[in-house]
Amino acid sequence: MKTTKALVIEDSATHRKLVESILAKSEDDHFAIETAQRLDEGLQKLARTQYDVVLLDLMLPDSEGMETFDRVRQQSGHVPIVVLSGVDDVNMAARAVEAGAQAFLVKGETEAKQLIRAVRYAVQRAHAEHAEWDAPMFHLAQQQFLKAAHLMGLDDNIRERLLFPQRSLVVTLPFRRDDYAEVETVFGYRVQHVLTMGPTKGGIRYHEEVNLGETSALAMWMTWKCALMRLPFGGAKGGVAIDPTTLSRAELQRLTRRYTTEIITMIGPDKDIPAPDMGTNEQVMAWVMDTYSQHIGHAVPEVVTGKPVSLGGSLGRREATGRGLVYLVSEAAAHLHMDLKRSTAVVQGFGNVGSNAAKFLEEMGVRVIGVSDVNTGIYNENGLSINALSEHVAKHRTLVGFPDGQEITNRQLLELPCDILVPAAMQNQITGENAPRIQCKLLAEGANGPTTLEADEILNEKGVFVLPDILGNAGGVTVSYFEWVQDTQNYNWTLEEVNDRLHKVMVDAFRRTTMRAQRDKLDMRTAALIEGVQRVAEAKLARGLFP
Numbered sequence: 359m360k361t362t363k364a365l366v367i368e369d370s371a372t373h374r375k376l377v378e379s380i381l382a383k384s385e386d387d388h389f390a391i392e393t394a395q396r397l398d399e400g401l402q403k404l405a406r407t408q409y410d411v412v413l414l415d416l417m418l419p420d421s422e423g424m425e426t427f428d429r430v431r432q433q434s435g436h437v438p439i440v441v442l443s444g445v446d447d448v449n450m451a452a453r454a455v456e457a458g459a460q461a462f463l464v465k466g467e468t469e470a471k472q473l474i475r476a477v478r479y480a481v482q483r484a485h486a487e488h489a490e491w492d493a494p495m496f497h498l499a500q501q502q503f504l505k506a507a508h509l510m511g512l513d514d515n516i517r518e519r520l521l522f523p524q525r526s527l528v529v530t531l532p533f534r535r536d537d538y539a540e541v542e543t544v545f546g547y548r549v550q551h552v553l554t555m556g557p558t559k560g561g562i563r564y565h566e567e568v569n570l571g572e573t574s575a576l577a578m579w580m581t582w583k584c585a586l587m588r589l590p591f592g593g594a595k596g597g598v599a600i601d602p603t604t605l606s607r608a609e610l611q612r613l614t615r616r617y618t619t620e621i622i623t624m625i626g627p628d629k630d631i632p633a634p635d636m637g638t639n640e641q642v643m644a645w646v647m648d649t650y651s652q653h654i655g656h657a658v659p660e661v662v663t664g665k666p667v668s669l670g671g672s673l674g675r676r677e678a679t680g681r682g683l684v685y686l687v688s689e690a691a692a693h694l695h696m697d698l699k700r701s702t703a704v705v706q707g708f709g710n711v712g713s714n715a716a717k718f719l720e721e722m723g724v725r726v727i728g729v730s731d732v733n734t735g736i737y738n739e740n741g742l743s744i745n746a747l748s749e750h751v752a753k754h755r756t757l758v759g760f761p762d763g764q765e766i767t768n769r770q771l772l773e774l775p776c777d778i779l780v781p782a783a784m785q786n787q788i789t790g791e792n793a794p795r796i797q798c799k800l801l802a803e804g805a806n807g808p809t810t811l812e813a814d815e816i817l818n819e820k821g822v823f824v825l826p827d828i829l830g831n832a833g834g835v836t837v838s839y840f841e842w843v844q845d846t847q848n849y850n851w852t853l854e855e856v857n858d859r860l861h862k863v864m865v866d867a868f869r870r871t872t873m874r875a876q877r878d879k880l881d882m883r884t885a886a887l888i889e890g891v892q893r894v895a896e897a898k899l900a901r902g903l904f905p
């Protein structure tokens with residue numbers, strides 16, 4: 359659960375304590391609360407600390423009324439303000455809302471629940487108004503693209519067309535939890551970056567920090583990924599800003615069906631084909647498929663990929679991202695003259711991608727010495743048994759308490775000396791700050807966007823060989839493509855056929871990327887990006903402009 363940093367500026371000790379105790383008792387949110395009794399004290403705190411929300415009494419010993427509001431607004435920028443109003447000052451509080459406060463609450467008449475919701479929504483609304491596009495991930499995706507565009511001398515007009523997604527849909531959906539107590543408003547997204555080369559393709563992510571910018575970054579990476587792998591798709595991505603780990607199965611199903619309904623005009627087997635991403639899985643895809651099929655009036659398995667095999671899912675899709683990554687590791691090892699049987703690996707993330715990557719690395723004879731999940735890292739220099747780890751996670755839902763290794767932090771994990779490092783969790787993990795201490799020879803990116811631009815430069819200087827995300831994790835979308843092909847042809851392939859074809863596609867993309875990197879003296883990420891961008895640019899030019 360994310361912590362919301364709140365500043366309460368209120369001179370009455372009674373009200374201050376009341377607000378503090380109400381926020382501290384919230385079950386669904388976690389607040390870190392600081393207080394100030396006077397305006398000058400509040401302004402000083404605002405200057406020093408970045409808060410998520412300010413709760414403000416307008417009548418303070420050193421300032422009164424709109425002046426209080428204006429001065430706080432000036433200092434706090436986009437930080438949302440919730441006015442705490444006395445019964446007699448409601449008109450003034452309303453004026454503050456007109457001037458940009460998110461809400462006001464009347465002291466003494468406000469119930470605990472109302473206060474918590476007002477604060478929660480103020481934070482969400484401010485975020486929606488100011489920060490949707492302003493995501494670090496979107497800046498990263500755009501900067502990577504601009505660097506590649508510059509190096510390849512990409513036509514200016516095309517560069518501008520590709521810098522933002524072609525279609526973005528933001529929806530809000532009503533969502534009620536099992537206890538029926540309240541209806542929450544939840545933000546959802548579906549972004550289609552390039553519609554030039556066929557339907558768009560990309561996962562659906564459930565995570566509390568999803569926003570338009572992040573979804574757009576992920577959609578853009580899907581475009582380059584599909585083009586690099588020569589799949590007939592443009593890039594897309596979707597998401598819902600919610601923490602799925604807090605949801606019951608029934609809640610997850612309701613949320614999924616409503617979200618699908620909200621984006622239903624955008625998706626379809628010839629339009630845009632969703633798949634799993636962080637926080638979603640085969641079951642979620644089955645519900646998307648069912649909701650869409652109910653709407654159309656007959657079963658349409660080909661509207662999503664990564665669904666259960668019984669519904670037309672492909673054999674090998676679940677393991678495909680991890681498997682594809684390890685096929686590449688094997689190619690890279692040959693390229694670097696590394697003996698895998700004498701190599702060690704560290705895998706960050708033990709979800710679908712991380713756990714499968716670890717399993718396939720182990721099968722190839724690599725000694726996996728470290729793994730992690732959101733809660734902990736586990737280290738054993740003699741090697742971990744991936745089977746034992748998976749059994750532990752199946753039983754306890756976390757790596758915590760795994761007996762056959764030492765618990766370490768995620769930070770320590772990334773900095774372990776090893777031959778192969780596999781970030782397969784969140785974005786933004788290897789940064790300018792920790793890159794100097796990364797000690798691997800080969801960085802095999804299973805996650806999307808795990809490495810910042812600054813870190814890239816440091817890793818290049820250190821001579822680390824990078825399998826960049828759009829290549830490294832492309833096994834997933836590649837087998838998604840196979841699934842879509844099987845569904846549209848009503849003809850199923852064997853697991854061997856799926857894996858053989860995956861192997862061919864991965865190796866082909868690896869060779870094209872390394873050849874381009876060597877020929878044009880580029881790092882692997884830029885080479886992979888250019889390989890993808892060039893194909894998209896060619897397709898755009900070939901189609902020309904309408905009208």
Ligand code: GLU
Binds near residue numbers: 560664
């Ligand atoms: N979400 C995965 C990715 O980021 C898979 C997308 C797909 O299979 O369409 O590549």
